[in-house]
Amino acid sequence: MEAYIKALTVWLATGTEAAAALIIGLATIEATIGALLLFLPGTVRHADPQIAKEDVRLRLGRWLAVALEFELGADILRTAVAPTWSEIGQLAAIAAIRTLLNYFLQKEIDKAEAQSVTAGGPEAASDQGSTP
Amino acid sequence: MSSLDIWILSLATLIEFGGGLLIVMGCTRGLWCLAVGRGSRHSIVGARLLVADGIVAGLGFKTAATLLKTIELRSWDAILMFLAVFALRSFIKQVLVWETARL
Numbered sequence: 308m309e310a311y312i313k314a315l316t317v318w319l320a321t322g323t324e325a326a327a328a329l330i331i332g333l334a335t336i337e338a339t340i341g342a343l344l345l346f347l348p349g350t351v352r353h354a355d356p357q358i359a360k361e362d363v364r365l366r367l368g369r370w371l372a373v374a375l376e377f378e379l380g381a382d383i384l385r386t387a388v389a390p391t392w393s394e395i396g397q398l399a400a401i402a403a404i405r406t407l408l409n410y411f412l413q414k415e416i417d418k419a420e421a422q423s424v425t426a427g428g429p430e431a432a433s434d435q436g437s438t439p
Numbered sequence: 440m441s442s443l444d445i446w447i448l449s450l451a452t453l454i455e456f457g458g459g460l461l462i463v464m465g466c467t468r469g470l471w472c473l474a475v476g477r478g479s480r481h482s483i484v485g486a487r488l489l490v491a492d493g494i495v496a497g498l499g500f501k502t503a504a505t506l507l508k509t510i511e512l513r514s515w516d517a518i519l520m521f522l523a524v525f526a527l528r529s530f531i532k533q534v535l536v537w538e539t540a541r542l
Contacts, residue, residue, distance in 0.1 A: 308449065312456045319463050326470055337478075369483045373469065376490040380462045383494060383501070383531060386524050387455050395520060399527045406534050413538065 313388045320384035327377035334370030338363055361419060368416050375409045444510055451507035458500030465493010484542055491539045498532045 341363040345356065382402045386395075469486035476482020505525055512518045 309452050312452055316456065316459050319459055323463060323466050326466060330473075366480075369480065370478075373473070373483055373486050373490070376487050376494075377466055377469070379531065379535075380466050380490060380494050380497075383498065383528065384459050384462055386527065387459060387501070392520065392523075395523050395527075399523065402527060402531055406531060409538070410534070413541070 316384055316387050320381040323377055323381040323384065327374040327381065330370060330374040330377065334367055334374070337370075338367040341366070365416060365419050368412055368419075372409055372412050372416070375405050375412070379405050379409070447507055447510055451504040454507065455501050455504035458497040458504065460497075461500060462493050462497035465490050465497070468493065488539060488542055491535045491542075495532060495535050495539070498528050498535075502528060502532075 342360075345359055345363070379402060382398055382405065385398060469490040472486040472489055473482050476485065502525070505521065505528070509521065512521055
């Protein structure tokens with residue numbers, strides 16, 4: 308039974324990682340399109356191109372933070388099936404890197420949002436309307 | 440290994456798998472939240488919270504299972520490995536609880 312459950316856990320971890328990969332892929336496509344649109348006149352909704360660029364960057368950052376959360380979930384699932392020291396060490400290193408990455412990403416997002424709000428930028432106002 | 444040990448280890452495996460399912464459920468709910476909110480800023484924050492909640496709940500189960508598995512620890516190598524996994528999970532849990540409070 309244990310072997311079966313471990314195999315199932317590996318599958319679940321792989322599925323979670325696939326979801327993270329999908330999010331990163333879609334977010335990158337969205338950011339690429341957003342960045343390309345910045346070059347076309349009349350398609351940018353902000354007067355200041357700097358704010359528009361920041362908007363694209365922040366949006367990609369938020370998506371990456373979600374994807375990192377998914378990847379962390381997959382890492383934890385894999386701790387159930389890590390029998391060697393080498394695998395546990397690698398897992399710990401990756402989990403620590405992802406946690407730190409998420410921490411700094413969130414810090415950057417918070418800072419940029421605070422700046423945007425002080426400057427009366429679009430972030431706070433524009434996304435309030437898109438609440439589900 | 441006594442028959443009681445086998446029972447406890449099987450129970451620990453099942454509890455650990457339950458924790459894994461909670462994590463997957465959190466991720467699924469996060470994906471659903473993203474799909475329903477069509478990737479808006481609030482849906483992204485909501486999805487992160489759902490995934491973090493799932494992971495924290497799952498880690499609680501996994502910690503319980505890890506504690507149950509201590510009955511199997513009869514060598515220094517096994518004890519150190521247990522400590523490493525336990526420390527890793529505790530660290531991630533603390534960070535996620537802190538992150539959830541910030542979001």
